[in-house]
Amino acid sequence: MGSTRKKLSIGLASILAVMLFLSACGNNGSSNNASPTGNAGNSEEPVELSWYTIGTPQKDVDKIMGEVSKYTKDKIGVTVKMTMIDWGDYNQKMQVLTASGADMDIMFTASWAFDYVQNARKGAFAPIDDLLKAQGKGITEVLDPAFLEGSKVDGKNYGVPANKELPAQEVWRFNKNLLDENKLSIADVRTLESLEPLLKTVKQNNPDVVPLQVDKNFMPYTPYDYLIEKFPLAVKLDDTGYKIVNIFETPEMKQALATMHKYYTAGYVPTEAATLESSSDVQATGKWFTDKATTQPFADNVWSTSYGYPIVSTPQSDALIYNLSVMGSMQAISANSKNKEKAMEFLNLLNTDPVLRNLVDSGIEGTHYKKTDANYMENLPESKNYDMPTFSLGNVMLTHLNPGDPADKWEQFKSYNDAGKPAILLGFNFDPTKVSNEIAAVQNAKEAFWAPLMTGTVDPEKYAPQAIKKLNDAGLGKILAEAQSQMDAWKTANNK
Amino acid sequence: MKTLGRFAKDLDRNKALLLMVLPATLWFIFFAYLPMLGTIISFKEYRVSGGFLSSIINSRWVGFDNFKFLFSTDDAFIITRNTLLYNIVFIFIGLVLAVAMAIVLSEIANKKLAKWYQTGMFMPYFLSWVIVGYFAYSFLSFDRGMVNKIALAFGIDPVQFYSEPKYWPFIIVIVFLWKSLGYNSVVYLAAIMGIDKSLYEAAMIDGANKWQQIRNITLPMLTPLMTILTLLAIGRIFYADFGLFYQVTRDSGTLYNVTNVIDTYVYRGLKTTGEIGMSTAAGLYQSFVGFVLVITSNYVVRKVNKDNALF
Numbered sequence: 001m002g003s004t005r006k007k008l009s010i011g012l013a014s015i016l017a018v019m020l021f022l023s024a025c026g027n028n029g030s031s032n033n034a035s036p037t038g039n040a041g042n043s044e045e046p047v048e049l050s051w052y053t054i055g056t057p058q059k060d061v062d063k064i065m066g067e068v069s070k071y072t073k074d075k076i077g078v079t080v081k082m083t084m085i086d087w088g089d090y091n092q093k094m095q096v097l098t099a100s101g102a103d104m105d106i107m108f109t110a111s112w113a114f115d116y117v118q119n120a121r122k123g124a125f126a127p128i129d130d131l132l133k134a135q136g137k138g139i140t141e142v143l144d145p146a147f148l149e150g151s152k153v154d155g156k157n158y159g160v161p162a163n164k165e166l167p168a169q170e171v172w173r174f175n176k177n178l179l180d181e182n183k184l185s186i187a188d189v190r191t192l193e194s195l196e197p198l199l200k201t202v203k204q205n206n207p208d209v210v211p212l213q214v215d216k217n218f219m220p221y222t223p224y225d226y227l228i229e230k231f232p233l234a235v236k237l238d239d240t241g242y243k244i245v246n247i248f249e250t251p252e253m254k255q256a257l258a259t260m261h262k263y264y265t266a267g268y269v270p271t272e273a274a275t276l277e278s279s280s281d282v283q284a285t286g287k288w289f290t291d292k293a294t295t296q297p298f299a300d301n302v303w304s305t306s307y308g309y310p311i312v313s314t315p316q317s318d319a320l321i322y323n324l325s326v327m328g329s330m331q332a333i334s335a336n337s338k339n340k341e342k343a344m345e346f347l348n349l350l351n352t353d354p355v356l357r358n359l360v361d362s363g364i365e366g367t368h369y370k371k372t373d374a375n376y377m378e379n380l381p382e383s384k385n386y387d388m389p390t391f392s393l394g395n396v397m398l399t400h401l402n403p404g405d406p407a408d409k410w411e412q413f414k415s416y417n418d419a420g421k422p423a424i425l426l427g428f429n430f431d432p433t434k435v436s437n438e439i440a441a442v443q444n445a446k447e448a449f450w451a452p453l454m455t456g457t458v459d460p461e462k463y464a465p466q467a468i469k470k471l472n473d474a475g476l477g478k479i480l481a482e483a484q485s486q487m488d489a490w491k492t493a494n495n496k
Numbered sequence: 497m498k499t500l501g502r503f504a505k506d507l508d509r510n511k512a513l514l515l516m517v518l519p520a521t522l523w524f525i526f527f528a529y530l531p532m533l534g535t536i537i538s539f540k541e542y543r544v545s546g547g548f549l550s551s552i553i554n555s556r557w558v559g560f561d562n563f564k565f566l567f568s569t570d571d572a573f574i575i576t577r578n579t580l581l582y583n584i585v586f587i588f589i590g591l592v593l594a595v596a597m598a599i600v601l602s603e604i605a606n607k608k609l610a611k612w613y614q615t616g617m618f619m620p621y622f623l624s625w626v627i628v629g630y631f632a633y634s635f636l637s638f639d640r641g642m643v644n645k646i647a648l649a650f651g652i653d654p655v656q657f658y659s660e661p662k663y664w665p666f667i668i669v670i671v672f673l674w675k676s677l678g679y680n681s682v683v684y685l686a687a688i689m690g691i692d693k694s695l696y697e698a699a700m701i702d703g704a705n706k707w708q709q710i711r712n713i714t715l716p717m718l719t720p721l722m723t724i725l726t727l728l729a730i731g732r733i734f735y736a737d738f739g740l741f742y743q744v745t746r747d748s749g750t751l752y753n754v755t756n757v758i759d760t761y762v763y764r765g766l767k768t769t770g771e772i773g774m775s776t777a778a779g780l781y782q783s784f785v786g787f788v789l790v791i792t793s794n795y796v797v798r799k800v801n802k803d804n805a806l807f
Binding site for chain 2: 095098099100101115118122123124216228231271272274275277335336432433436437438439440441443444445447448449450451452457458473474475
């Protein structure tokens with residue numbers, strides 16, 4: 001009897017404990033908020049920065065962050081704890097972590113993962129304009145001004161873009177073995193239409209090869225700059241009147257869709273392209289002739305190495321700097337961070353100091369990699385425990401060169417960046433808050449026929465008018481009007 | 497004081513039972529009742545400012561604005577129709593087949609074989625929809641699918657299943673039943689095993705054949721369980737299985753008329769803007785309709801037979 005009563009009281013006590021624990025969590029959340037934002041600086045005690053970044057978690061992260069901390073403790077009085085979240089989980093986990101007000105200092109963000117503009121508007125990131133002036137001078141010196149200009153959200157910067165290739169250029173990639181086999185030349189190829197004779201030859205001579213590899217993410221190139229990725233509103237690249245149009249109503253897109261449908265009927269495109277998740281299957285077998293890709297300096301070498309057979313490419317568009325290209329990889333400082341200044345000091349060092357940058361990128365010299373020359377390195381077997389995505393960790397132009405890289409790799413990157421011209425919408429970010437109901441409806445209307453039309457699966461003569469009607473019924477007109485008024489305001493404010 | 501004393505006495509008398517329900521009670525408090533407070537987000541434009549609580553408090557009230565996107569276009573009709581019709585079909589065909597399968601399994605004389613079948617039917621329940629989606633794809637793919645290969649061998653033209661909406665209501669129902677039937681029939685099988693064997697013996701002495709035994713003993717004995725499980729399923733009638741309608745259909749745009757349901761609509765609509773308030777609103781709408789339906793159908797059941805009702 002006595003013992004059961006005891007058990008009950010243990011049970012009750014544990015409930016109380018859990019309750020207390022939970023309420024403590026709640027308090028913690030609000031006290032975080034109340035505490036002053038900058039208590040670092042004069043204290044001797046090093047500040048621990050918590051850094052969230054994208055990538056498959058690596059075994060040796062803690063070991064390397066230990067080394068990093070030793071280095072940064074002396075230099076700027078911070079230690080670093082890195083948390084890696086896998087590619088597929090990053091978006092969702094970061095949404096939850098931010099929404100719940102978790103304690104984070106630095107986090108990776110981009111246009112394609114943990115959406116930079118969207119989360120900046122929701123208040124997830126701290127504005128860094130003042131911090132850049134005070135603690136981040138090195139960053140502003142290193143970066144091409146287009147990076148910071150293009151990544152402004154409503155006039156403010158919220159993230160430090162990684163210094164890497166700046167313009168985006170669409171190319172046709174070719175499987176060189178098939179080019180040689182059929183004695184084809186790519187000198188005259190640029191437009192979608194100009195591919196036709198090549199596709200025809202390949203279809204005839206190599207029936208088991210996909211002449212034009214296309215998956216559900218494919219979009220034919222048109223000279224327009226999109227407001228939102230894969231959303232039908234766009235502005236023509238040379239339209240100084242900044243008029244937003246529905247992409248399906250433009251002559252260029254109409255022609256491209258008709259050509260795609262012609263190719264589809266001719267059997268140049270995979271039959272199930274509209275539901276094909278990715279092209280990795282045919283890339284592995286090499287049974288494809290050409291496809292569309294975004295290039296960067298030495299991309300042909302990178303592709304050839306990763307597929308194991310030679311790839312050549314030829315441009316289908318000019319190299320332009322889009323919003324998406326400046327927001328490809330960024331580090332933001334959390335709005336909840338208690339050490340914003342220190343975080344910026346660290347980011348500054350990361351983007352300017354080759355020792356730190358290479359330590360973070362490749363691990364410990366002698367353990368994970370060895371130097372073969374002043375600038376060249378070679379991975380050691382241990383590097384499998386620390387294989388990081390270089391582009392996501394800041395300035396790539398400080399990193400050591402890999403075997404086979406040309407000595408002037410980064411100079412070529414710089415001249416490629418200098419040659420890039422800004423696209424028309426660089427710096428304009430549409431704020432969808434007022435029309436989020438319409439966006440939800442239009443997204444659903446759009447998804448129903450986007451991939452079928454873009455891949456040429458369906459006849460645009462018949463389906464494009466239906467698509468336009470459905471989009472308008474779902475409220476595209478209202479979104480367009482709202483976007484146009486934001487655009488006009490932005491135009492006036494920036495003297496465009 | 498007196499009532500408190502009685503309460504303590506009650507507590508003491510039932511302590512063993514109370515202790516047994518304690519884990520479930522705690523689970524419900526933390527994972528069902530406490531999060532319910534979060535429904536407040538569906539009336540707000542959620543913006544981060546500090547911790548979770550202060551973010552909720554500081555976010556702007558927007559009334560019912562977050563619910564609008566669910567009803568603003570003709571898609572509202574399509575998604576509601578699809579969600580409801582599929583679920584009604586799932587509930588009824590699922591019920592009939594599960595009970596039928598359970599009876600068949602219970603009548604198999606070779607118990608080893610019966611276990612073997614049962615496990616075989618049960619397995620698909622544990623597969624994720626992504627994997628089931630690829631199973632379906634290996635049947636339905638245009639150039640490599642089994643169905644089209646067989647059709648070709650018989651001289652029939654291959655079909656592009658992933659762009660032909662007319663086949664999908666059947667494919668979806670079949671795939672759903674294949675995955676869930678085993679689990680549901682095991683529940684009924686367990687109930688059949690619990691029926692007093694002397695009932696069947698008495699029936700046999702009276703000369704009842706197998707069919708009469710099933711109709712007059714097994715089915716009436718299963719009725720309460722069937723009612724309760726159906727009532728619970730009705731409560732979730734506004735929730736569609738996201739994986740089934742997204743992964744198995746390979747998110748094919750041409751099929752949306754017959755495959756777009758509330759859950760996929762919400763996902764597609766909000767992935768660009770990521771408004772937490774709007775997705776919470778959709779969830780609240782689904783559970784509210786489910787709640788109303790459970791209460792009504794439970795009321796109807798009570799009118800017919802009080803013992804079969806949930807509460």
